[in-house]
Amino acid sequence: MPLLDREEYIEQAYFFATLAERLAHNQTTQEMLASLQQEVLATTNLPKAIDFLASELRHSGVFSSAMAKLPHYFTPFQTFVVAEAEKERGRFDLQVALHILRHEAKYRADGAAPQGTFLYQFECISRNRLGYARGFEAMAQDPLYDDHWKSWIRTVQRQIGLVDFADLLYVRSDHYITNRLRQGLPLERDEPSLFGEKEGKIALANRRKDPMFMFAALQRQLGYPAVPRPQPPDETPQLLYQLTKKMERMEFRLKLLEEEQKGGLDITKFYGPPPED
Numbered sequence: 383m384p385l386l387d388r389e390e391y392i393e394q395a396y397f398f399a400t401l402a403e404r405l406a407h408n409q410t411t412q413e414m415l416a417s418l419q420q421e422v423l424a425t426t427n428l429p430k431a432i433d434f435l436a437s438e439l440r441h442s443g444v445f446s447s448a449m450a451k452l453p454h455y456f457t458p459f460q461t462f463v464v465a466e467a468e469k470e471r472g473r474f475d476l477q478v479a480l481h482i483l484r485h486e487a488k489y490r491a492d493g494a495a496p497q498g499t500f501l502y503q504f505e506c507i508s509r510n511r512l513g514y515a516r517g518f519e520a521m522a523q524d525p526l527y528d529d530h531w532k533s534w535i536r537t538v539q540r541q542i543g544l545v546d547f548a549d550l551l552y553v554r555s556d557h558y559i560t561n562r563l564r565q566g567l568p569l570e571r572d573e574p575s576l577f578g579e580k581e582g583k584i585a586l587a588n589r590r591k592d593p594m595f596m597f598a599a600l601q602r603q604l605g606y607p608a609v610p611r612p613q614p615p616d617e618t619p620q621l622l623y624q625l626t627k628k629m630e631r632m633e634f635r636l637k638l639l640e641e642e643q644k645g646g647l648d649i650t651k652f653y654g655p656p657p658e659d
Contacts, residue, residue, distance in 0.1 A: 388491050389423065390426050390427065393428045398483045445464050458524065463483060464483075474512065485610055489502065500527075500535070502606065514542055518538065530574055552589070554576045581604070
């Protein structure tokens, strides 16, 4: 599974962002895909992928099965995120999933580092409670990670919940080596470092804390991508409807007051029909 060219990730980011935006306007999915197939750059492979997505959508009604059949274009993690959003009984919203994929594709287009990609994907799974077993397995198949990364991802998958994640990160950082050498202690590991000095310092400072604090610190200090969060629903239409109703009631009351002042208020028109014998 090779890494894609930069232009592919740029077009993917546009595709996911536009699809999420148009879903909010209740357009039909087939119409959106047909339009986006014309909009994206024709020199990329995305138009072919969109055509396959549209065809699969007509047969199965979901995107994830089509993405799974295109492993050379969509990563297993992308497929996993969409599949979680398409679960009938799940609470993970498809629009949030599309924004997650948009941010990841943009980060890859800007030259993603495996450290930032891993932390971003891990936070996506943790924050949205998508399930570590299948989520980490999908991450481990990403072509961005080499064999050392793949092995460590599966180690984290087995130990998450048993060992503090900050400790797992710290032990695989250059800062761990620096501290052990300064104290004259053996390294106790043969594997190469996967994180630098700064990541290790931030992990050490966040031991036994909520991992979200560490993710936020890494994003602030090192510029790693932040995970999009669900936006609160727009209550403006409902508020406008309520305001309109209140205005109508006020106008009706003013009209009654004007008629009463003129001495022409006829209350009999408010009477109900006479009862039947």
